[in-house]
Amino acid sequence: MSFLYTATPALRAVARASALRQSPRLFSTTLIQQKSPVDSAKDTLKSVDRAVSDAAVSGIDKGVEIKDKVKAAAGVETSKAEGKASEVAGEAKGKAAELKGQAKGKAEEIKGKMS
Template sequence: MSYTSEIAARRMALLCRAPLVQTRRQFSTTIAAQKSTTETVKESLKQVDRKVSDKLVDGINVGSAAAQKVAGVAEAGGSKARASAEELRGEAKGKASELQGELQGKASELKGEAKGAAKEAEGKVKGSL
């Protein structure tokens, strides 16, 4: 190998390694993944909405099951069937009102939690300023 080609080869080897050694890391001053107050409230409201929806679906399922029982009993005919149908209707109404009460209680509880979380997050934001 000639002298000039040997020098060129060494310089090329150094040039190839140079960027690997001299790379710099990025520097950022952004706040690390903190949620804003509105995002916290939105998430809380989504959770409330989801739980309310689940309770409503349970109520609908109970109502349809009761309706199927009533329809099955009504097909049997007679006064016993009517009495059973009325009884099942009463049970269905009672269960529906019970679920509605639970639903309203859970919704108000979660609403209070969401308000508390929003106030807490707002306090943290004001405290950090």
């Protein structure tokens, strides 16, 4: 006898018995606590966004801090620069008045020679 001929009735009996028997079902009224792939991706993106935002805010705060330090240092330098600028402007005005006087003198001299 072949193997299939002897094994087939036994396999049919096992299959029939398992089909008739019911398996126990679990019953629960709580929500499933597993996250869907979309929710997992959203949580990951939120954490990455939060990390990037924190880094950006930190960079902005450092920039403001540096700007304030530069502004304070520039305030001291600005007052020095304003004093120097007014000094140079005064010298320029004096030199301009001197050259204006020399030009008038030359103009009068040339006018006198032409007459």
